[in-house]
Each structure stands twice: as C-alpha cells, then as structure tokens.
Amino acid sequence: MxxxxxxxxxxxxxxxxxxxxxxxxxxxxxxxxxxxxxxxxxxxxxxxxxxxxxxxxxxxxxxxxxxxxxxxxxxxxxxxxxxxxxxxxxxxxxxxxxxxxxxxxxxxxxxxxxxxxxxxxxxxxxxxxxxxxxxxxxxxxxxxxxxxxxxxxxxxxxxxxxxxxxxxxxxYGPRQDPNGEAGVIAIFTGLMLEGRPVTIDGDGEQMKDYxxxxxxxxxxxxxxxxxxxxxxxxxxxQGTPVNAIAAALQSATGSAAAAVHGPPRAGDVRNIWxxxxxxxxxxNWRPEVGLSEGIARTIEWARTA
Ligand SMILES: NC(=O)c1ccc[n+]([C@@H]2O[C@H](COP(=O)([O-])OP(=O)(O)OC[C@H]3O[C@@H](n4cnc5c(N)ncnc54)[C@H](O)[C@@H]3O)[C@@H](O)[C@H]2O)c1
The missing domain is CATH 3.40.50.720 (NAD(P)-binding Rossmann-like Domain)
Known part of the structure; x- marks a missing residue:
C-alpha cells in the first residue's frame, strides 16, 4: 500500500x-x-x-x-x-x-x-x-x-x-542524534566513544523504560x-536506572572517563515503565531486543556513523 x-x-x-x-x-x-x-x-x-x-x-x-x-x-x-x-x-x-x-x-x-x-x-x-x-x-x-x-x-x-x-x-537505537536533547543512551554513547565524561541528571537512580x-x-x-x-x-x-545505563555503556565502549552528577532535569518523571x-x-506485539543487545547494536552503529 x-x-x-x-x-x-x-x-x-x-x-x-x-x-x-x-x-x-x-x-x-x-x-x-x-x-x-x-x-x-x-x-x-x-x-x-x-x-x-x-x-x-x-x-x-x-x-x-x-x-x-x-x-x-x-x-x-x-x-x-x-x-x-x-x-x-x-x-x-x-x-x-x-x-x-x-x-x-x-x-x-x-x-x-x-x-x-x-x-x-x-x-x-x-x-x-x-x-x-x-x-x-x-x-x-x-x-x-x-x-x-x-x-x-x-x-x-x-x-x-x-x-x-x-x-x-x-x-533508543541507531540514528538517534547524540547531539540532540533527548535520549540518554545516544548522548552517553557519543561522549563515551570520544572518551569524554558524561553528566548524569540528579542521583541517577531514576528508572525509565528503554x-x-x-x-x-x-x-x-x-x-x-x-x-x-x-x-x-x-x-x-521494565525500569532501568540511569546509573545502570551509564555502567553498561561504560563497559561496552571501554570508556575510562568517570561519570559526574548534575542537577535533576526539570519536567522529568522520576520513575516510569x-x-x-x-x-x-x-x-500481537512484544519487545524482542533486550537492553544489552540494543546497546551493542547502538554502539556498533555509532562507531561507524
Ligand atoms: N525519541 C523518543 O524517545 C520518543 C518517545 C515517545 C514519542 N516520540 C515521538 O516520536 C516521534 C519521532 O521522534 P524522534 O525521537 O524520532 O525525533 P526526531 O526529531 O528525530 O524526528 C522528528 C522528525 O520530524 C521532522 N519535523 C519536525 N517538525 C516538522 C514539520 N513541521 N514538518 C515536517 N517535518 C517536521 C524533523 O525534521 C524530524 O525528521 C515524535 O512524534 C516524538 O514525539 C519519541
């Protein structure tokens, strides 16, 4: 059609x-x-x-x-x-x-x-x-x-x-703009692949559904x-804390730069899934790609983008 x-x-x-x-x-x-x-x-x-x-x-x-x-x-x-x-x-x-x-x-x-x-x-x-x-x-x-x-x-x-x-x-996934203003996985992936530190909003224990x-x-x-x-x-x-996302990306990218914490983001929901x-x-739809597989695919794309 x-x-x-x-x-x-x-x-x-x-x-x-x-x-x-x-x-x-x-x-x-x-x-x-x-x-x-x-x-x-x-x-x-x-x-x-x-x-x-x-x-x-x-x-x-x-x-x-x-x-x-x-x-x-x-x-x-x-x-x-x-x-x-x-x-x-x-x-x-x-x-x-x-x-x-x-x-x-x-x-x-x-x-x-x-x-x-x-x-x-x-x-x-x-x-x-x-x-x-x-x-x-x-x-x-x-x-x-x-x-x-x-x-x-x-x-x-x-x-x-x-x-x-x-x-x-x-x-999240390939083609998400790391210079954009939403999408913690794209932003962190971009920074970590350049060996730069990431800033986690607030205490990083807020949980979202990725x-x-x-x-x-x-x-x-x-x-x-x-x-x-x-x-x-x-x-x-499922909810995943931002801290866990940062840790998973750090190990998958091999980035050595430590994360820093900034102020919480205005208008952000704390926990939601x-x-x-x-x-x-x-x-008849269910998610098929788990977080570690999705992160691996995102990093693979970002390395060549
Ligand atoms: N990214 C997320 O996590 C998320 C979550 C929930 C819903 N959404 C929704 O999914 C949609 C796509 O989001 P995305 O993250 O891919 O954003 P994106 O900015 O990558 O995509 C939006 C697209 O719309 C185009 N666009 C904007 N204004 C336009 C206009 N006036 N006329 C024609 N084109 C216009 C932009 O050029 C861009 O290509 C949006 O409706 C967004 O609200 C996104």
Missing amino acids: RILVTGGAGFIGSHVAEAYLAAGHEVHILDNLSTGHGRNIPQGATLHVADMLSEEARSLFAALRPEVVNHHAAQASVKVSTADAVRDLAQNGGGTARICELAVEFGVRKLIYASTGGALYGDPERLPVDESHPIRPLSNYGNSKRVGELYIDLFARERGLNATVLRYANA VYVGDIARANLAALAAGDGLAINIGTG LDCALAGREL
Missing part, C-alpha cells in the same frame, strides 16, 4: 519507513529536515521536503492520496518545549490537527500517531503504567503530545477518522492492520 510517513527523516520515523519498505509497501516521507537528515532516508523511500503546516503538505496529500499516514513529525525535545511552549504546541498540537484535517479531506484509511508513554502520564500512581492511568503531563512536551491525541480522538468521533495511537517509552527502535518499528508495522481506535503503550514493562499487555493482545 502507499504510505506517507511524516518525520521519516528523523530517528524513529526512518526506522518505521524502513520496516514498511521491507514489507513491500510504497513509502513517501514528508519532512522539513528541521531535526531530521536526508542521510536517514532509507533506500526506496521518496523524500518530500516540506513543512506539515505548509500549503505544500496539502498539495502532497492531494497528489499522493496515501492509504495510510504514519505521523512522526514533531518537536520532540522536552527541553525545547520548556523554553518555548508556543512553538512546541504549534508543532505537536497544531501539526497533528493539520494532519487530521488532511487525512479526512483526502480519504486516508488509517492514521498512526507517535505519542509518548514516557511524558504523558506524569508521576505514576502505580507501576507499570497501563493505558487507563490518569493523564497528567509534567512538561509542555507531554501536554502538546496529548493535544495531538485529543485532536485524533475528536476527528475519530466527529469526522470518521480511523486511527491508532502508539505511546512509546524512551526510544525500548529499542527496531521494536517500535515492528509495532508500527502491526498497526497497519490492527489496533483501530486504540491508544496502545509500546515499551518493555509501561504495561504493554494491550500491545500483546491487540497488535
């Missing part, structure tokens, strides 16, 4: 595009290259450089008439969202509203939306966090991604949009044919 992946020049979107191509689909990518790169575009995909909020995006929908739209384009940094709430909302709330409008106008059969499980729920009342947990984001980013979900929900109820929302835990990007791509593949009308967590169900039973039932 013909699929349009927004944000497909970015970290996660490029892996999703690759998985769709490998399954035999025709893949088009809409990306303004603000944080994405042409080098991330998998062979066989067609890149259309445009902003999702521009008139060109509408012309692209009109010309392509994609059967499925997979929406990954976003402002994906919690730090940027804290510095500029309005820009963050325009991209994540406004951008998703725009994609919903275009999807309805051009008869898209299905929309798949990359939401966040890590930044949506806020400080958990219970762990692991399932999809029925109250939604109380701690950051502008978590809030703007929620606004995107609310537009999808509204368009589904009122305009007949068919969608699946995937709420990812902390993604999910390998290839597993996320498989969830997006499954969502082509399942999960209609649902919001589904995509994670591993996701209950992914719904993904098992509805998408």
